[in-house]
Amino acid sequence: xxxxxxxxxxxxxxxxxxxxxxxxxxxDDVSLRVxxxxxxxxxxxxxxxxxxxxxIFAGLLSPTAGQVLIDDTDVTDTPVQERGIGFVFQSYAxxxxxxxxxxxxxxxxxxxxxxARRRRQVADMLKLIGLEGYGDRRPGELSGGQQQRVxxxxxxxxxxxxLLLDEPLGALDRRLRQQLGVQLRRIQKETGTTAIYVTxxxxxxxxxxxxxxxxxxxxxxxxxxxxxxxxxxxxLFVAGFLGDxxxxxxxxxxxxxxxxxxxxxGTSVDCRSLSTFSAGAEAACxxxxxxxxxxxxxxxxxxPDDWVPFGSGTVEESMFLGSRARLSLQVRxxxxxxxxxxxxxxxxxxxxTVGWRRDAPVLLAHSHG
Amino acid sequence: xxxxxxxxxxxxxxxxxxxxxxxxxxxxxxxxxxxxIFVLVAIFLAWPLLNVLLRSLSPTGVASYGSPSFDLGxxxxxxxxxxxxxxxxxxxxxxxxxxxxxxxxxxxxxxLLSRLSRRLATVILALIMIPFWISILIRLFAFTQLxxxxxxxxxxxxxxxxxxxxxxxxxxTAVVIGMVAYLLPYMILILYGGMSGIDPTLTTxxxxxxxxxxxxxxxxxxxxxxxxxxxxxxxxxxxxxxxxLTPAILGGATDxxxxxxxxxxxxxxxxxxxxxxxxxxxxxxxxxFAFALRLNGTGLLGGxxxxxxxAGREPLRFSPSTALLWVATGLVxxxxxxxxxVIVPTSxxxxxxxxxxxxxxxxxxxxxxxxxxxxTTAILKSFLVAxxxxxxxxxxxxxxxxxxxxxxxxxxxxxxxxxVFAPLVVPVILLAVGIYDVETRLNLIGTNGGLIFxxxxxxxxxxxxxxxxxxxxxxPALEQAAWTxxxxxxxxxxxxxxxxxxxxxxxxxxxxxxxxWDEVVIALxxxxxxxxxxxxxxxxxxxGVQPSVAAIATLLVAVVVLxxxxxxxxxxxxxxxxxxxxAA
Ligand SMILES: Nc1ncnc2c1ncn2[C@@H]1O[C@H](COP(=O)(O)OP(=O)(O)OP(=O)(O)O)[C@@H](O)[C@H]1O
Ligand SMILES: [Mg+2]
Numbered sequence: 031x032x033x034x035x036x037x038x039x040x041x042x043x044x045x046x047x048x049x050x051x052x053x054x055x056x057x058d059d060v061s062l063r064v065x066x067x068x069x070x071x072x073x074x075x076x077x078x079x080x081x082x083x084x085x086i087f088a089g090l091l092s093p094t095a096g097q098v099l100i101d102d103t104d105v106t107d108t109p110v111q112e113r114g115i116g117f118v119f120q121s122y123a124x125x126x127x128x129x130x131x132x133x134x135x136x137x138x139x140x141x142x143x144x145x146a147r148r149r150r151q152v153a154d155m156l157k158l159i160g161l162e163g164y165g166d167r168r169p170g171e172l173s174g175g176q177q178q179r180v181x182x183x184x185x186x187x188x189x190x191x192x193l194l195l196d197e198p199l200g201a202l203d204r205r206l207r208q209q210l211g212v213q214l215r216r217i218q219k220e221t222g223t224t225a226i227y228v229t230x231x232x233x234x235x236x237x238x239x240x241x242x243x244x245x246x247x248x249x250x251x252x253x254x255x256x257x258x259x260x261x262x263x264x265x266l267f268v269a270g271f272l273g274d275x276x277x278x279x280x281x282x283x284x285x286x287x288x289x290x291x292x293x294x295x296g297t298s299v300d301c302r303s304l305s306t307f308s309a310g311a312e313a314a315c316x317x318x319x320x321x322x323x324x325x326x327x328x329x330x331x332x333x334p335d336d337w338v339p340f341g342s343g344t345v346e347e348s349m350f351l352g353s354r355a356r357l358s359l360q361v362r363x364x365x366x367x368x369x370x371x372x373x374x375x376x377x378x379x380x381x382x383t384v385g386w387r388r389d390a391p392v393l394l395a396h397s398h399g
Numbered sequence: 400x401x402x403x404x405x406x407x408x409x410x411x412x413x414x415x416x417x418x419x420x421x422x423x424x425x426x427x428x429x430x431x432x433x434x435x436i437f438v439l440v441a442i443f444l445a446w447p448l449l450n451v452l453l454r455s456l457s458p459t460g461v462a463s464y465g466s467p468s469f470d471l472g473x474x475x476x477x478x479x480x481x482x483x484x485x486x487x488x489x490x491x492x493x494x495x496x497x498x499x500x501x502x503x504x505x506x507x508x509x510x511l512l513s514r515l516s517r518r519l520a521t522v523i524l525a526l527i528m529i530p531f532w533i534s535i536l537i538r539l540f541a542f543t544q545l546x547x548x549x550x551x552x553x554x555x556x557x558x559x560x561x562x563x564x565x566x567x568x569x570x571x572t573a574v575v576i577g578m579v580a581y582l583l584p585y586m587i588l589i590l591y592g593g594m595s596g597i598d599p600t601l602t603t604x605x606x607x608x609x610x611x612x613x614x615x616x617x618x619x620x621x622x623x624x625x626x627x628x629x630x631x632x633x634x635x636x637x638x639x640x641x642x643x644l645t646p647a648i649l650g651g652a653t654d655x656x657x658x659x660x661x662x663x664x665x666x667x668x669x670x671x672x673x674x675x676x677x678x679x680x681x682x683x684x685x686x687x688f689a690f691a692l693r694l695n696g697t698g699l700l701g702g703x704x705x706x707x708x709x710a711g712r713e714p715l716r717f718s719p720s721t722a723l724l725w726v727a728t729g730l731v732x733x734x735x736x737x738x739x740x741v742i743v744p745t746s747x748x749x750x751x752x753x754x755x756x757x758x759x760x761x762x763x764x765x766x767x768x769x770x771x772x773x774x775t776t777a778i779l780k781s782f783l784v785a786x787x788x789x790x791x792x793x794x795x796x797x798x799x800x801x802x803x804x805x806x807x808x809x810x811x812x813x814x815x816x817x818x819v820f821a822p823l824v825v826p827v828i829l830l831a832v833g834i835y836d837v838e839t840r841l842n843l844i845g846t847n848g849g850l851i852f853x854x855x856x857x858x859x860x861x862x863x864x865x866x867x868x869x870x871x872x873x874x875p876a877l878e879q880a881a882w883t884x885x886x887x888x889x890x891x892x893x894x895x896x897x898x899x900x901x902x903x904x905x906x907x908x909x910x911x912x913x914x915x916w917d918e919v920v921i922a923l924x925x926x927x928x929x930x931x932x933x934x935x936x937x938x939x940x941x942x943g944v945q946p947s948v949a950a951i952a953t954l955l956v957a958v959v960v961l962x963x964x965x966x967x968x969x970x971x972x973x974x975x976x977x978x979x980x981x982a983a
Contacts, residue, residue, distance in 0.1 A: 090879055110882040123880035127898040136894075137884035188885065 041066040041224035042192050047096035049082055056082045058248040069218055071235040072228045074245035080228040084194050089113050100191060116185030118195040122177045124169035130180050131165030137188040151187055158217055159183040175206050186221055193225045211238050232272055244268050265395045269316040276317045276366050282307045290393050295362040303393035314394050321390035322368035324357055324382040339385035345378050359384055432798045443852045444822060447833025451674045460671030473675035483672060490656040494639035497578035501586050501635055507727035509590035514715040527584050530735050532959050534917035536933050537952040539648045540940060541738030542577050543568060544745055551741055573649040578642055580734050582635050593627025630695035637687035640680060641826030643920050648940050658828035665832045677829045688824045745949040765950045781916055781932040787851035788858050788915035793907045796862035800870050823860050827920045835924035850925045854918055858911035865910060869903030
């Protein structure tokens with residue numbers, strides 16, 4: 031899966047990685063290129079192999095097959111100590127017998143950095159992570175969020191090429207997660223480090239990343255920017271995993287260039303598609319709720335110029351979300367989700383005409399497995 | 400930190416990467432470390448037992464490797480030889496009595512503990528465990544003071560005009576009393592472990608269904624404690640069969656048990672029948688342990704119940720039967736603790752023969768002990784051997800704990816771990832004669848080194864229990880974190896693992912030191928001229944008690960109490976630090 035042109039230097043690359051735990055496959059042919067300085071998120075449900083992939087990058091696990099490259103050097107057989115990667119563990123793994131400053135100093139000592147420089151670098155790092163004055167504390171005397179920042183500081187202080195983070199904010203509450211996530215992003219930018227960040231929280235992935243890699247069942251399903259993934263999900267899994275969506279299943283009637291016509295509930299829906307489908311094949315398309323319009327019968331607006339009607343139906347439920355409302359509609363025997371302004375006056379029971387922007391439907395490849 | 404610096408550092412790192420320094424693979428290091436341990440265990444544990452087995456199969460009692468004989472005559476003699484048969488029967492009868500009395504006393508105590516508040520239960524348990532820290536020899540000496548013709552019990556009986564003097568010492572009664580006192584803490588711990596996991600609302604539920612108190616106890620509670628009870632009884636019984644010191648010191652001329660018989664025979668080099676009885680003893684012990692483990696899981700070897708289960712939640716209401724529980728607990732505490740209190744005043748008395756209450760006050764015996772060369776050389780020898788044993792045992796235990804922790808869960812691991820505990824199962828008299836035999840061949844007998852190796856065999860499993868527990872508590876992510884930061888495996892071990900198990904390392908040293916410091920049976924065969932301290936005390940006890948023994952006993956108790964107290968303070972401080980760490 032190419033995230034950038036092959037010519038731009040990749041800080042980290044995976045080629046055909048497979049991994050098996052006692053015969054059970056955890057990773058299946060994973061390939062990935064992460065360009066220098068980027069913040070890349072591995073997003074996927076529990077058990078999809080994110081941690082396994084990260085540990086293979088770090089050298090804590092050896093892949094059954096495939097190669098890992100850091101800076102275009104094959105490091106598949108390089109021991110973890112010599113890979114020069116920073117790793118932030120979910121449990122932080124701060125050394126309980128050392129103070130915060132000593133924890134951060136530890137990798138510098140190993141590299142025989144002289145004392146004066148060590149002190150300066152530790153002080154700089156404490157400042158960068160916003161923990162000046164906390165150097166003498168034991169890790170146990172810090173809050174969860176502070177511990178997390180120490181873990182990041184310790185992993186960054188020896189200026190590794192790549193920073194690997196395994197759900198580093200998983201143990202924290204939502205608000206703190208957002209704050210720290212933004213801070214982490216700032217530190218990563220300031221140090222110019224390439225970061226691979228594991229999470230199963232889609233919101234977090236969208237907030238932080240340059241690129242998002244969606245994984246499921248040991249495979250990379252799709253990689254790209256948040257906007258690309260959201261607007262053009264490659265398959266059913268990605269479409270369903272990233273936010274709510276309407277899925278319409280039907281039969282392919284025909285294809286004209288990148289427009290596939292799908293027969294759904296006795297009507298035709300034109301969908302964007304990059305791949306070719308043969309007529310008669312089963313397929314599905316995804317339409318995001320915010321692209322679906324529900325206009326009270328008789329009223330004419332507000333609606334986009336390239337509006338395509340789908341049918342008429344009724345509003346079954348309405349959920350207040352602040353400035354917008356989420357509607358559940360019954361159209362052509364199907365349930366669809368739509369969004370309107372909450373003051374548009376569309377109440378439960380209202381008869382509506384339902385449609386969407388011409389380019390809203392995306393045809394999905396059926397996911398395997 | 401500026402960006403040119405960062406770039407520089409990264410360029411350097413890039414240059415380093417990929418050029419990995421060749422190093423011995425991890426497996427090789429592990430094997431290199433395991434080989435000396437394997438050799439030690441083979442020489443000082445496996446070979447001795449094999450030797451005893453070979454001797455038991457030879458009509459002449461000589462282990463010959465050239466032409467090993469397979470003659471079962473020695474085993475036949477266990478049943479045909481009247482003297483030997485009576486010894487075996489006597490051993491079983493005494494063990495049965497000791498087991499029965501121990502169980503009857505331990506059951507109510509354990510039940511009460513399981514129903515008390517956590518705090519109170521911890522205090523009483525701590526009191527019950529105190530004897531664990533005092534040398535068995537000193538406890539036996541204390542019993543001679545309690546039960547003697549002029550001892551505490553008879554003096555009390557006389558003062559209360561209850562008749563007497565009763566002959567309580569140097570007979571089977573004294574042996575059973577001594578054994579019960581030794582076994583009680585074990586039985587209480589096992590039963591308490593089982594009982595504290597039982598939810599008391601179960602019996603309450605049975606009562607709401609119409610069961611009487613007695614019915615609920617019989618039909619609900621007993622079936623739930625039965626595995627722990629049976630396991631405990633089995634374990635206590637096989638332990639009772641292997642007692643050597645208790646019958647040797649508290650028993651009379653007719654109180655010869657299997658272990659005493661073995662010792663007497665080996666001393667006059669009559670190995671045949673002695674070896675056969677020894678192997679029989681071993682077989683019964685192994686079978687008993689195996690059944691006990693199957694019934695009650697590995698919890699038995701760990702010893703300590705991990706925590707207070709739910710049984711503490713339902714408060715115990717006062718009733719006549721509750722009062723009985725308290726009476727039993729009081730009695731047990733007296734049996735366990737009174738002996739320790741008695742020896743202190745005895746050591747200050749002025750007369751040559753020990754009497755109770757002690758007459759006069761003198762420090763004379765302490766002066767005697769500390770200036771007499773027999774005692775000082777014995778103390779020095781014991782100290783050196785214990786120190787050597789502590790260091791060797793802890794090192795072995797550390798390597799084993801690391802190696803076993805790295806093994807994959809499964810049959811191989813279970814077998815290896817089982818073998819680590821094997822020395823705890825073998826009756827110590829058997830180890831003593833077997834090692835004596837082997838070390839005589841190796842010309843190691845009588846040397847400090849030989850004794851250190853022998854003591855290490857019984858001390859390292861205890862150190863292993865302490866260290867494997869501590870290592871399991873060190874999050875593997877800590878080590879992995881150090882690796883990702885660039886630390887080699889060795890460096891990680893010394894700078895991350897060791898500092899985090901420091902207090903347990905200290906605990907392992909103390910436990911193995913004390914094990915060697917108190918050990919009599921193995922040392923008895925090892926030291927003919929230069930004796931260790933416990934052996935010197937043993938000889939004195941056998942040849943008639945002197946107050947100097949009371950003085951030395953008091954000193955020893957003081958040393959152990961001090962060591963344990965220091966240990967508690969040190970580990971307590973660390974634990975408190977750790978607790979603060981965890982709480983924040
Ligand atoms: N040590 C192991 N032994 C055996 N199977 C393992 C091991 N570690 C992981 N697996 C299996 O490999 C698969 C991938 O696990 P992994 O931990 O990589 O998932 P993950 O995406 O990180 O999930 P989560 O979000 O829950 O952390 C899972 O099916 C898991 O059961
Ligand atoms: Mg994971």
